[in-house]
Amino acid sequence: MMSSKGEIRRRVMTPNPNTHTTDPLLQQRSETYRTRNCWQRLFVDHGKIKWYWAPVFLSFWVLLYFCISIPAYHRLPKPINxxxxxxxxxxxxxxxxxxxxxxxxxxxxxxxxxxxxxxxxxxxxxxxxxxxxxxxxxxxxxxxxxxxxxxxxxxxxxxxxxxxxxxxxxxxxxxxxxxxxxxxxxxxxxxxxxxxxxxxxxxxxxxxxxxxxxxxxxxxxxxxxxxxxxxxxxxxxxxxxxxxxxxxxxxxxxxxxxxxxxxxxxxxxxxxxxxxxxxxxxxxxxxxxxxxxxxxxxxxxxxxxxxxxxxxxxxxxxxxxxxxxxxxxxxxxxxxxxxxxxxxxxxxxxxxxxxxxxxxxxxxxxxxxxxxxxxxxxxxHTVFFDVLGRYLVFYTQTEGVILNVFVSIVAISLCTYSFKQMANSTGTKFGSVLNRALTLLGVQVLAVISGVALCFLVAVFMDLVHMPMAWFTNSWLILGLYFCPLFFGFAIVPALYFHSQRKERFPLGFRVQILLHCHCLFLTFVILIASIAGIRSAFMLMIAVLFYASGLIINLCTKLHNKSLPWLIPHILCNIPPFLFYAYQAHAYFVSFIPMTGRFGSSVNPDLIMCGFTVGMGLLTGGFMIPVLNLFHKSKTIICSLLTFTVLFIILAATPIGFPYRPETNVQRFSVLHARRVFHDQTNAVRRVETGYFILPQDRRTYSVKNDLLNISLAQTLDKDCAEEMLCGLPLYNHRWHKARASSIWIPGPDPKFDHEPQLNLISKDQLSKTSIRYELELSGPDHMGIFIKPLKDRKIKAWSFHYTPLRLEWEPPYFIYFSYGKDSSPLKFTLEFENPTEDWSSPIFEIGIAGHWNHDESTHTPEFQKFLQSFPKYVDAIAWPAYYETRLF
Known part of the structure; x- marks a missing residue:
């Protein structure tokens, strides 16, 4: 019996043209063997594509990206003089x-x-x-x-x-x-x-x-x-x-x-x-x-x-x-x-x-x-997008939902019909093909999960070893760092499954087609969910399904669908247009978002953001192509080479190639204020005065300047101030600084220079009732100031002369008022009315902080401040000015 089974297996793998059999699978393979032409002998060996065509296959898509999609994005018309x-x-x-x-x-x-x-x-x-x-x-x-x-x-x-x-x-x-x-x-x-x-x-x-x-x-x-x-x-x-x-x-x-x-x-x-x-x-x-x-x-x-x-x-x-x-x-x-x-x-x-x-x-x-x-x-609403900068496509959101549903239904119908054709061609039951499809759908979902997990694992690793943003200047590093592990995980899971089923008599070409159908069905499910949720960007997935379905129609009509490899030709040709479109879109997103990561703040790992884009664009550009690698000889070796590229690119990221910044062109950003901070107690006596440099990092690599910056050994975090002082006791400039204040750094230093400090004067204080009191104040100072107000204990602001929305919507104090003036430098007068249910006014009612910014006159920079700024590396752009901050209790 063992000998008989081995003989059958050899006949299946290498059909003899002189052998007569009634097995449809053996007949098909025998016919294929007899009719092989020179092109088949050049590309195919024992039902698989020869391994050395895999680099050509992968390089073909990379060349399309560099030769068509990138130039289309950067195309500008000839200027008229x-x-x-x-x-x-x-x-x-x-x-x-x-x-x-x-x-x-x-x-x-x-x-x-x-x-x-x-x-x-x-x-x-x-x-x-x-x-x-x-x-x-x-x-x-x-x-x-x-x-x-x-x-x-x-x-x-x-x-x-x-x-x-x-x-x-x-x-x-x-x-x-x-x-x-x-x-x-x-x-x-x-x-x-x-x-x-x-x-x-x-x-x-x-x-x-x-x-x-x-x-x-x-x-x-x-x-x-x-x-x-x-x-x-x-x-x-x-x-x-x-x-x-x-x-x-x-x-x-x-x-x-x-x-x-x-x-x-x-x-x-x-x-x-x-x-x-x-x-x-x-x-x-x-x-x-x-x-x-x-x-x-x-x-x-x-x-x-x-x-x-x-x-x-x-x-x-x-x-x-x-x-x-x-x-x-x-x-x-x-x-x-x-x-x-x-x-x-x-x-x-x-x-x-x-x-x-x-x-x-x-x-x-x-x-x-x-x-x-x-x-x-x-x-x-509308759905709109351009095609390689040549022409615009747009339609209403309602039309988009109809189109998404129609394409999804057509794709599901075609995949179902394809399963039936496979059953007829192989002489197996339709239910058996559907069982294989369900299994491969699970394999495909696991493959997607594996690819995504590997991609994000690399991102976390790069951050842990202090190499985030290695792609900031040399963006091509993203191909190896994130696209390769994504595609490796996406491909290796089906490859291992096919290897475990290598004794399966169901043709490999059909199994790969089923895998692609499963990816198509997976996308249709996402399209339908996104359409129901009102996400217009679902059209991106719809385009992939539309062109895949087009290739499937050609294969079904020409009967190429029933052959082990020729179906690849329509499949590849029909996926070229969407690939060019997705590569064009991907390049646009990376060109736009990579520089943005330089100002996302230190609390965000930008590599995770790049992974998110990589996953989205990788599944669209490679979702219908990467599974094809299973049709090559030595497929697992080819797929594992992707992981080799990842290791190589990690090594490159550890060299100067992976250092993110370059002077003048790809700079690192810091906001630096030469600040004086003055804190008063309830008797209006000064309880604390500090002078120094308030530094707000704009990206993840705060530590990149640690070996250059003057007095960096004196640097302090502001954890204690953030716990004890209103808004960390800092002269915050705008809402983004407000949000990122906890990541600030303080370096003690000399006193800054101001032409005049902000002046806050109490004009009047009126007891309106047993439970309410009103203050009228006047503020003068530089043309950019911040006002921070925090009611103390159980007091609440009942009314004020500022915009009423924070009170109406019951925003959580402290309240932040950003104030600036242009031609009119007259003092700002404002009123605050407080409610106190306890009727006890013996303790301070509220704390107010005033920040002043001199942000457009570098003559206010002291020699010490200039020396400090010059100690930043040449690749740093430090946006800097003097600032003053004072808190008082009323």
């Missing part, structure tokens, strides 16, 4: 926009309250408008306005209060127009401290200026007026847009918006927010745009706060109920909000790309009939 203007009289001129940017950034950092922002930029805009009016086509009226505004609103977990901030507004309208439907185009000209803000947002300002020039000289009419808002306080954050939409005389006529911002320096602008609920905007975007780049995935990620940023779009949407489009540059985010964000590194093609799009879009929306009353066209 001033010398060519005569040939293109109605086109956007990139060189003029570039000149606008250089003139604006020559003013230096434009921080709210600085002379450059409050005087230099305004003068520049006034001069530009004067020239604009002199050269404009007489069919247009051009009007400008300087808005000076004060107000407040709640932003995340703080009250955002502003006084005397400025907007410069230009309106271009058809002569004698009586339209009350305006299109708004917005960008901001202010910058962060010590940064010239070329990318954020000077480039968009320059593009707007050139857009106005082209429109004003054009013979093409505009149906409705267009308002161009150059807002002077976005970095504060978002104050000027709030001032415009709640107070400006033209705000009530605004019906739609184009918001232009940046999280980088140049490149193509991505449309990442649309609407909400107005598909007509996408219809006009697709019709007008010359260089499309848009993503629903980016919109959903941004709105779910996966991106550590915000834009004026939210202010216009929430406070003005304005619909519109939000677009931003995100390339080269390494220099975003640093002193290296300069005009010289912005590619000229950026101006042409965005300028072409903005000019065409302004014309399209200003003439859109829907602008008259957008409320009539509020039809729900």
């Amino acid at each position: 001033i010398a060519d203007e005569a040939r293109y009289p109605d086109r956007f001129i990139a060189e003029r926009a570039e000149q606008n940017l250089r003139k604006l950034t020559a003013l230096g950092p434009r921080v709210v309250g600085s002379k450059a922002n409050e005087e230099g930029a305004i003068t520049y805009f006034q001069n530009y408008v004067s020239k604009l009016k002199a050269e404009a086509n007489p069919i247009y009226d051009i009007e400008s306005d300087i808005q000076l505004a004060s107000g407040s609103y709640c932003h995340w977990n703080m009250v955002n209060m502003y006084q005397g901030i400025q907007n410069f507004v230009i309106k271009i309208a058809p002569k004698e127009s009586n339209s009350t439907s305006y299109l708004l185009v917005n960008s901001h000209y202010d910058s962060v401290p010590h940064g010239k803000g070329a990318g954020d947002d000077g480039t968009m300002v320059a593009i707007m200026l050139e857009t106005i020039r082209v429109l004003s000289k054009s013979d093409k009419p505009l149906r409705n007026p267009v308002v161009f808002l150059f807002n002077g306080a976005e970095e504060n954050p978002l104050q000027a847009s709030h001032a415009f939409i709640t107070q400006h005389k033209w705000a009530k006529y605004i019906k739609a918006l184009i918001n232009l911002d940046s999280a980088g320096n140049g490149g193509r602008e991505i449309l990442f927010q649309s609407g909400p609920n107005h598909p007509w905007l996408m219809k006009h975007y697709r019709r007008a745009i010359m260089h499309p780049y848009a993503s629903t995935v980016a919109e959903e990620m941004f709105q779910r706060q996966f991106i550590p940023s915000d834009t004026d779009f939210r202010i216009f949407r929430d406070h003005g109920r304005i619909v519109g489009l939000d677009m931003a540059h995100q390339y080269n985010g390494y220099v975003y909000h640093t002193r290296y964000d300069v005009a010289e590194i912005v590619p000229r093609g950026t101006f042409q790309n965005t300028g072409d799009n903005v000019l065409a879009l302004v014309r399209e929306l200003a003439n859109a009939p829907e602008l008259e009353d957008p409320s009539n066209d509020a039809e729900g």
Whole structure:
């Protein structure tokens, strides 16, 4: 019996062409053996692909990524120069926009309250408008306005209060127009401290200026007026847009918006927010745009706060109920909000790309009939994405759900029909094939879990050995560090299962097809769940299933499905388009998010974030290709080589190749304040004074400067202060510092220099009743201050003169009021009314902290502070200024 079984096995593995048998499997293999041609002999051996074609197979996909997907992402149009203007009289001129940017950034950092922002930029805009009016086509009226505004609103977990901030507004309208439907185009000209803000947002300002020039000289009419808002306080954050939409005389006529911002320096602008609920905007975007780049995935990620940023779009949407489009540059985010964000590194093609799009879009929306009353066209959210930057696809969310369900049903039906065909071809029962499918579905789920677990295991390991962010500069390291272990886990589990079933007579080609079907069914399940949950990004999975189903249809129609290997040809060909699309999307996400990890804070392991992207994009790019490795000879060896690459890349990460930072181009970020902290007791006597350097790390590698920084041996954590003092007793600058304060470092040092300390004066104290008391106070100081208020014991704030939302929503104290001013430096007066149910007023009622920031005048830096900053390594960009903090009890 053993001899007989062995003989049968040899006949199955190597069919004899002269042997007659009634076994359909042996007949099929005998026929295959007799009809082998030269191509089969070149590629195939005993029913498997020869092992040395595996590197070719894997390299093919890598080459597609580098040769097609990456160039598609970075493609920029040829810029038009001033010398060519005569040939293109109605086109956007990139060189003029570039000149606008250089003139604006020559003013230096434009921080709210600085002379450059409050005087230099305004003068520049006034001069530009004067020239604009002199050269404009007489069919247009051009009007400008300087808005000076004060107000407040709640932003995340703080009250955002502003006084005397400025907007410069230009309106271009058809002569004698009586339209009350305006299109708004917005960008901001202010910058962060010590940064010239070329990318954020000077480039968009320059593009707007050139857009106005082209429109004003054009013979093409505009149906409705267009308002161009150059807002002077976005970095504060978002104050000027709030001032415009709640107070400006033209705000009530605004019906739609184009918001232009940046999280980088140049490149193509991505449309990442649309609407909400107005598909007509996408219809006009697709019709007008010359260089499309848009993503629903980016919109959903941004709105779910996966991106550590915000834009004026939210202010216009929430406070003005304005619909519109939000677009931003995100390339080269390494220099975003640093002193290296300069005009010289912005590619000229950026101006042409965005300028072409903005000019065409302004014309399209200003003439859109829907602008008259957008409320009539509020039809729900949209799904939108571009295909390799060539054309745009969009449809409504309802249409998307229908499409997702339809594709899923078709895929399930095709897989079921394929199982039946396999049963017929092999002479086995349909139920037996379904049992195999259920088993392989479990194998596939286990494979996905294994791949994900290995990927995240590497991420945790890299952090434990103090090598996070090794890919920050050399992003190609992600391929070996995370994609390889993901694909290894994804492939090794099925390989081991197939090896354990090597005596199985069911053809390997069919088993691999079943495995692929199971992956398809797994994706359809996720698609259906995501569609039910209202996640529009489910279209990403739908595309993979759609093209897989297309290949399966070809195989079923041509009968290639029933052959051991030829079915691979349609399968591979049909997966090339989705692979190119996913690789393009993956590159975009990594280009955008890798620099962002440099400002996620020290409490976040950025390698875990990269793993999340790797898992998502890896399952889409490799989900239908990696299982094919099981059809190669020496498949387990091939798969294990992926793990070898991971080990090699970990070694590379431990060399200088894996060091994250480079001077000027890929910098590490620290916020550094030269601070004085003064704490008073209930008798108003000073109980504690400290001076030194308050350091807030912006990324995971806080320790990278430990061997360079002056007096680092004196560094202290603030755990004790965070436990005993209100908000750690720190001069926190904004809500992000508020959130990350626990990771701060304090180094004792000399006293900073101030031109004047913040002054808090008690104007009056009135007992309103036995249980309530009101204080009126006055605060003066620098143009950026923070107010922190904490009721003591059982007292509560019943009313105050600040924005009422924190009290109405019963926010947890201490309360944080961010206050800044531009042209108006008059003292801030405010009232606080406290409720005390015990009627005992003998002990202090509340604690108040005042922070002052001098963040746009480096002349306030003492020699000691300058020496301390110079001790940071060259690859560090330390955004630094003096600060003062004082607490008092009332």
